[in-house]
Amino acid sequence: MSDATAPKAVAGPLNFLDDRLGSTNFFQRNVKKVFPDHWSFMLGEIALYSFVILLLTGTFLTLWFHPSMEEVVYNGSYTKLKGVQMSEAYSSALHISFDVRGGLLMRQIHHWAAVLFMASILAHMLRVFFTGAYRKPRELNWLIGINMFILGMLEGLFGYSLPDDLLSGTGLRITQGVAESIPLVGTYIYMFLFGGEFPAGQYGDLIPRLYAIHILLIPGVILGLVTAHMMIMWHQKHTAMPSKNQSNEQVYGYPFYPVFMAKTGAYFLFTFGVLALLGAFAQINPIWLFGPYDPGAISSGSQPDWYMGVLEGALRLMPGQGTEWVIWGHTISLNVLIPATVPLGIVFGGAMAWPFIEQWVTGDKRRHDINDRPRNAPVRTAIGMAAVTFYGLLWLAGANDVLADKFHVSLFGTTWFFRFAIFIGPVVAYIVTKRICLGLQRKDAAVAGHGVEAGIIVMAPDGGFSERHEPAREDEMIKILSKEKARAEAPAVDANGIPAPSQKGPMGHLRSRLQRAMTFDDIPIEEHGEGHGEGHGHGDEKAVGSGSGKQLGH
Amino acid sequence: MSDNNDTAGSHEPREDGGSRRVVGTPSSVGERTLLAKDDDEGYPAPAGAGEELDEKSAKNAERVVAAFFLLAFAASVAFIAYYIGWSGRNGGMHGVTRTRESNLWLGGTMALAMLALAVGVTIWVRRLMTSKPIIQERHEMASSAETRAAFEADVLAGGEDSGITKRPLLRRTLLLAAAPLGLAPLVLLRDLGPLPEKRLRHTFWGEAVKKAKAEGKKGVRLVVDGTNAPLKVSDFNSPGGMITVLPEGIEETHEAANEIAKAVTILINVPAEQFKPVKGRENWHVNGVVAYSKICTHVGCPAALYEQTTHHILCPCHQSTFDATDGAKVVFGPAHRPLPQLPLGVEDGYLIATDDFPEPIGPSFWERG
Numbered sequence: 001m002s003d004a005t006a007p008k009a010v011a012g013p014l015n016f017l018d019d020r021l022g023s024t025n026f027f028q029r030n031v032k033k034v035f036p037d038h039w040s041f042m043l044g045e046i047a048l049y050s051f052v053i054l055l056l057t058g059t060f061l062t063l064w065f066h067p068s069m070e071e072v073v074y075n076g077s078y079t080k081l082k083g084v085q086m087s088e089a090y091s092s093a094l095h096i097s098f099d100v101r102g103g104l105l106m107r108q109i110h111h112w113a114a115v116l117f118m119a120s121i122l123a124h125m126l127r128v129f130f131t132g133a134y135r136k137p138r139e140l141n142w143l144i145g146i147n148m149f150i151l152g153m154l155e156g157l158f159g160y161s162l163p164d165d166l167l168s169g170t171g172l173r174i175t176q177g178v179a180e181s182i183p184l185v186g187t188y189i190y191m192f193l194f195g196g197e198f199p200a201g202q203y204g205d206l207i208p209r210l211y212a213i214h215i216l217l218i219p220g221v222i223l224g225l226v227t228a229h230m231m232i233m234w235h236q237k238h239t240a241m242p243s244k245n246q247s248n249e250q251v252y253g254y255p256f257y258p259v260f261m262a263k264t265g266a267y268f269l270f271t272f273g274v275l276a277l278l279g280a281f282a283q284i285n286p287i288w289l290f291g292p293y294d295p296g297a298i299s300s301g302s303q304p305d306w307y308m309g310v311l312e313g314a315l316r317l318m319p320g321q322g323t324e325w326v327i328w329g330h331t332i333s334l335n336v337l338i339p340a341t342v343p344l345g346i347v348f349g350g351a352m353a354w355p356f357i358e359q360w361v362t363g364d365k366r367r368h369d370i371n372d373r374p375r376n377a378p379v380r381t382a383i384g385m386a387a388v389t390f391y392g393l394l395w396l397a398g399a400n401d402v403l404a405d406k407f408h409v410s411l412f413g414t415t416w417f418f419r420f421a422i423f424i425g426p427v428v429a430y431i432v433t434k435r436i437c438l439g440l441q442r443k444d445a446a447v448a449g450h451g452v453e454a455g456i457i458v459m460a461p462d463g464g465f466s467e468r469h470e471p472a473r474e475d476e477m478i479k480i481l482s483k484e485k486a487r488a489e490a491p492a493v494d495a496n497g498i499p500a501p502s503q504k505g506p507m508g509h510l511r512s513r514l515q516r517a518m519t520f521d522d523i524p525i526e527e528h529g530e531g532h533g534e535g536h537g538h539g540d541e542k543a544v545g546s547g548s549g550k551q552l553g554h
Numbered sequence: 555m556s557d558n559n560d561t562a563g564s565h566e567p568r569e570d571g572g573s574r575r576v577v578g579t580p581s582s583v584g585e586r587t588l589l590a591k592d593d594d595e596g597y598p599a600p601a602g603a604g605e606e607l608d609e610k611s612a613k614n615a616e617r618v619v620a621a622f623f624l625l626a627f628a629a630s631v632a633f634i635a636y637y638i639g640w641s642g643r644n645g646g647m648h649g650v651t652r653t654r655e656s657n658l659w660l661g662g663t664m665a666l667a668m669l670a671l672a673v674g675v676t677i678w679v680r681r682l683m684t685s686k687p688i689i690q691e692r693h694e695m696a697s698s699a700e701t702r703a704a705f706e707a708d709v710l711a712g713g714e715d716s717g718i719t720k721r722p723l724l725r726r727t728l729l730l731a732a733a734p735l736g737l738a739p740l741v742l743l744r745d746l747g748p749l750p751e752k753r754l755r756h757t758f759w760g761e762a763v764k765k766a767k768a769e770g771k772k773g774v775r776l777v778v779d780g781t782n783a784p785l786k787v788s789d790f791n792s793p794g795g796m797i798t799v800l801p802e803g804i805e806e807t808h809e810a811a812n813e814i815a816k817a818v819t820i821l822i823n824v825p826a827e828q829f830k831p832v833k834g835r836e837n838w839h840v841n842g843v844v845a846y847s848k849i850c851t852h853v854g855c856p857a858a859l860y861e862q863t864t865h866h867i868l869c870p871c872h873q874s875t876f877d878a879t880d881g882a883k884v885v886f887g888p889a890h891r892p893l894p895q896l897p898l899g900v901e902d903g904y905l906i907a908t909d910d911f912p913e914p915i916g917p918s919f920w921e922r923g
């Protein structure tokens with residue numbers, strides 16, 4: 001379109017804005033912004049679009065929902081609950097479901113979108129972690145992301161508590177019990193959150209408060225964080241997977257306008273379309289079946305939404321005997337306090353600290369725009385898998401009654417299994433993952449050093465058979481050679497024999513030991529010169545000779 | 555992670571259209587994507603985004619895209635038509651059947667519209683767009699040392715000019731003024747709720763018993779949750795039974811919902827020969843009929859499941875398990891303390907409670923002691 005002029009309808013408003021804001025400078029700089037491609041880069045987009053859909057459907061729901069604990073007698077069109085006393089919140093949720101056209105659809109899309117929002121954030125976080133995309137300069141976005149996940153958990157808990165049905169009341173009851181276990185201020189937090197005693201407090205304040213938090217405070221904060229997340233990503237440019245033309249100096253891919261814009265627009269529609277499909281055909285949270293909240297009633301198999309399952313599992317696993325202490329007339333209820341805080345504290349606290357721990361141990365403070373392949377950072381990948389195992393086991397333990405029922409095993413047996421698995425599982429996962437990573441590195445070293453088995457068997461003059469190896473394709477080689485050699489340990493003393501500051505003291509020793517543990521079994525991957533085809537694809541690091549290592553980007 | 559570890563099997567879609575393989579024969583060397591190709595072009599163009607469009611196939615693709623867009627149009631029109639024309643018939647949506655119908659129609663057409671549009675746009679991008687991949691520079695994030703130094707100088711100079719650095723009285727009084735102003739909003743939150751005081755220590759049972767005793771009775775009657783009917787001893791005489799009871803008159807209290815949430819109690823008929831009363835509570839049961847708080851001592855769910863054969867009370871939330879024959883002692887799970895027991899008696903043939911629970915019910919808390 002180089003010789004065509006823009007139509008007046010486009011040029012007019014653009015010039016209007018530009019005259020006043022100079023906005024065309026900005027548009028010109030960004031119109032062809034490059035976005036590198038990889039399927040895993042779409043996970044975060046799902047989270048973003050789920051959030052947009054949550055805002056849209058949630059706004060719709062607020063038009064009919066009454067956040068009130070006032071007792072009313074239901075008189076809507078769901079006949080099975082006619083004449084039943086319930087809170088206005090529950091009654092209006094029934095009204096949305098059965099008397100507002102499209103109301104049930106929007107409720108179901110809203111709930112499915114919440115489930116998808118959290119799931120896609122988690123998947124996105126795993127992608128970022130395992131490829132090292134959180135490394136400098138992107139640590140801030142990593143921290144923002146974790147905080148959004150934590151806020152999402154709270155947002156979800158408060159959201160499914162709003163309809164005031166039997167299941168949501170049970171969730172609040174547990175919230176109350178956990179709040180009470182906090183030392184010193186527990187009962188005050190309980191009283192101040194509920195406005196008095198569970199469930200209605202003195203003036204029925206709980207549901208209105210949860211409502212304000214759910215539709216205003218937390219979404220507002222998440223919206224701010226999403227904006228920051230996007231702007232930082234835009235400014236820093238997206239990371240790329242190791243491939244040709246990608247480096248710390250340049251980024252390669254399709255331009256934002258028109259390709260990426262169209263693709264991401266289509267992706268929004270895919271997300272919304274799939275959620276609409278779920279909302280239309282897959283029932284979720286059928287509150288009318290649970291009935292209004294009754295503090296004396298409960299149904300078996302009560303399950304929270306998936307993202308709360310990990311807390312539920314932790315609460316179930318903790319043995320109650322020997323874990324509550326009365327000291328100087330004060331009760332410390334570790335059987336509640338520990339499972340409610342420690343497991344997620346380890347996972348989220350560890351995740352937030354990890355980029356900085358890694359920097360401290362490796363001493364790598366450089367900028368990284370090219371992602372690692374997970375195998376090339378075996379310790380990181382293994383720690384990540386240990387965390388996934390830890391989280392996953394707790395999550396499964398949160399459904400141990402369902403597991404016991406479906407697989408016909410003893411309920412207490414499942415609890416005992418998880419009580420041990422939660423400690424053994426992550427260790428096993430760490431060891432297995434690390435071995436797999438190193439094995440894959442050896443394989444890469446073999447390909448880099450000897451080439452690929454060509455499938456051609458050659459007979460030597462003396463009668464021996466061997467398979468010919470040929471060099472791998474260039475883009476495969478770029479991928480394989482993207483592994484950096486492990487950084488040499490910082491010398492303990494400098495040239496004059498004076499101990500280096502970073503090696504001194506107990507912290508310095510710890511740092512050296514951790515660095516050694518992280519790198520001692522590193523497998524250098526180097527390219528052979530042409531013509532090497534010894535026919536033995538042994539990946540042993542010693543068999544790989546030296547060659548001109550071709551490094552990409554760094 | 556898409557790291558394809560298979561040296562021989564990385565089947566990325568390729569543009570070069572290698573010769574067709576006969577099923578059952580080994581793949582030809584040329585198809586092994588790991589091997590170097592002579593005409594290596596490096597970065598495999600994500601299929602589509604064709605740089606040179608074959609006009610015929612482009613025309614074809616355009617028709618396919620248009621078909622999807624038309625489908626999306628039709629679905630959206632159907633959505634609106636259903637809403638206006640059908641969903642409101644006979645006075646609008648009422649009841650389960652009509653809700654289900656409306657949900658399927660509205661949701662189905664909405665999903666179809668969006669998915670068709672999405673598929674159409676995707677094909678458009680992949681088959682019709684002629685943009686080429688481009689390279690852009692990445693920049694160092696950090697500002698130059700000069701910029702940093704200049705900024706630092708400006709900030710210091712500004713501090714100097716404003717006087718904040720050289721006038722300690724100004725600085726300190728400003729901080730002094732800011733501190734209580736920051737605290738003020740926290741003070742405002744004081745009325746979020748009452749102080750805990752002794753609220754968590756008593757239930758309505760105690761109040762009701764006191765009132766009954768003032769009227770010259772021995773205790774307050776148990777009423778069945780749901781019907782509010784007082785319970786005769788003879789009504790609850792089959793071993794193995796369990797019901798939920800409340801103190802009579804609780805419905806009329808000021809904060810009824812809150813009182814019920816604390817006072818709710820399970821009544822269990824344990825076979826008298828297996829019942830082991832706790833020391834000092836020998837007369838708290840009536841022929842094996844025993845009452846425990848229904849609120850789990852773990853985090854407060856209703857401990858609502860009773861297993862007749864083992865006499866275990868199970869909380870379905872976190873599976874704390876209590877032995878009904880043995881003072882509701884914990885036999886498994888995360889709870890630490892037994893369910894508090896309610897002292898029972900008989901008056902005029904009706905089951906009554908003769909006192910409040912001897913200890914606070916429900917989850918543990920700091921001041922519980």
